[in-house]
Amino acid sequence: MVDISPSLAPPRARRPLGQAVARFRRHRMAMGGLVFLVAMGLIVVFAPFFLPYTYDGQDFNFIGSPGAMSAQHWLGTDELGRDALTRLVYGGRVSLGVGLLGAVISTVLGTAIGAVSGFYRGLVDIVLMRFTDVMLSIPTLPLVLLLSTFFRPSPVLLIGIVGGLIWMGTARLVRAQFLALREREYVEAARALGAGGARLMFRHILPNAVGPISVAATLAVGTSIMMESGLSFLGFGILPPVPTWGNLLNAASAWLGIAPWLAIPPGLCIFCTVLAVNFVGEGLRDALEPRL
Numbered sequence: 001m002v003d004i005s006p007s008l009a010p011p012r013a014r015r016p017l018g019q020a021v022a023r024f025r026r027h028r029m030a031m032g033g034l035v036f037l038v039a040m041g042l043i044v045v046f047a048p049f050f051l052p053y054t055y056d057g058q059d060f061n062f063i064g065s066p067g068a069m070s071a072q073h074w075l076g077t078d079e080l081g082r083d084a085l086t087r088l089v090y091g092g093r094v095s096l097g098v099g100l101l102g103a104v105i106s107t108v109l110g111t112a113i114g115a116v117s118g119f120y121r122g123l124v125d126i127v128l129m130r131f132t133d134v135m136l137s138i139p140t141l142p143l144v145l146l147l148s149t150f151f152r153p154s155p156v157l158l159i160g161i162v163g164g165l166i167w168m169g170t171a172r173l174v175r176a177q178f179l180a181l182r183e184r185e186y187v188e189a190a191r192a193l194g195a196g197g198a199r200l201m202f203r204h205i206l207p208n209a210v211g212p213i214s215v216a217a218t219l220a221v222g223t224s225i226m227m228e229s230g231l232s233f234l235g236f237g238i239l240p241p242v243p244t245w246g247n248l249l250n251a252a253s254a255w256l257g258i259a260p261w262l263a264i265p266p267g268l269c270i271f272c273t274v275l276a277v278n279f280v281g282e283g284l285r286d287a288l289e290p291r292l
Contacts, residue, residue, distance in 0.1 A: 023287040030283020033276035040273060044092035053083040055090040056241045066259035076261050078251060088265050091243035095228055096273070098159050098244075102224035105163025107170055107217040111206075114174025119182055119201050129175070132168045140165055140227070144236045153238055158231070162224045170216045177209040211288030215281050222277035229270050245270050 024030060059067070059081040067077035075084035117128040144161060151157055181187065182205060190204050231237035232246025240247055245266040252262035 020287040024283050027283035027286055029279040030286075033279030033283070036272065036276040037280065040092065040269075040276075041096065044089055044096055047089045048086070048093075051083075051086050051089065053086045055087050055243055056082060057086075058082055066255050066262055068259075069261055075265055076259065078262060079255065084262055084265070087243040087248060088245075088269065091245045091248050091266065092269060094155055094238060094242065094244045095225055095246070095270070098155060098162060098228040098238075099221045099225035099273075101159045102162030102166070102228070103217055103220035105159065106165075106167035106220050106224070107213065109163065110167035110170025110216070111174050111213055113167070114171040114176075115178055115201050115206065117171070118175035118178025119205065121179070125175070128171075132171050135165075136168050138165075141234075141236070144231055153231075153236065155238060155242075158228060158237055162227050166220055166223050166227070170213070170220065173212055173216055174209060177212055178205055181205045181208055211284075214288060215285045218277060218281035218284055222274040222281070225270065225274055225277070 059073070059077055061067075062073075062077040062081040064079065066079055067073060067081070069076045073083050073085070075088065077083055078087070113128050113132065117125045143165070147153075147157070147161065178201075182200075187200060187204055190200055195204070228237055228244065229246035229249070232244045233250045235247075235250060237246055238244050240251065248266040249263055249270075252259070252266070256263055
């Protein structure tokens, strides 16, 4: 009788999820981006509870021109005497919130349209894809200007605008995945057993398209943050006194010559956050769709 010791026993095969996690952890840039995003999220959520100022509180000793960095105001104050660090943190709440929720809306909307289009094909596919093409042809800035004419820009409105303008790429990606997966043997087997359209789409096909959808959703976060920041910088997004990274940059642009420290932090936050999101998206792509 041959005795096989535990050390010589064959290793258990990892599950696909465990393999994907292991590949993601080996991607140093993605892990660095994830750590940065988690740290940034914790800061913008919990730091306001410990900051000594409110985002619209004023120090009347610095009204008229920006105040320099000091022990009381680490990033100085703006021309209205408001603490720049506090406004940067609160601005991160709005910018990251708009980015995350806008990406969620765009991912859900794009996935639903792409899934229905790719699964049913025919006339449904033609109508939905032509609608997608029409949405792609609508310029963002004139639409935002039109909406700003009728509504005061707010976080809720901006989330809806962002989510409603960036779902088209996800829809095309999901459609391509469904067109390929709907012909697989396991889908045909489920159809032969009497599974309906909704069950085939959401129980059998959609779980196998989660990888590309996750990558698209991650990249949509960066796109949403850039769109919100750009619109707020141009004055068509969320308006002061509510701070966002975009309108903080807009306000600081008038004082670049004498107070560059007001513009550098929000600019760095936008740059580093979008870069980190892209690194995480690249890591997810490599982890969920390994190249053979």
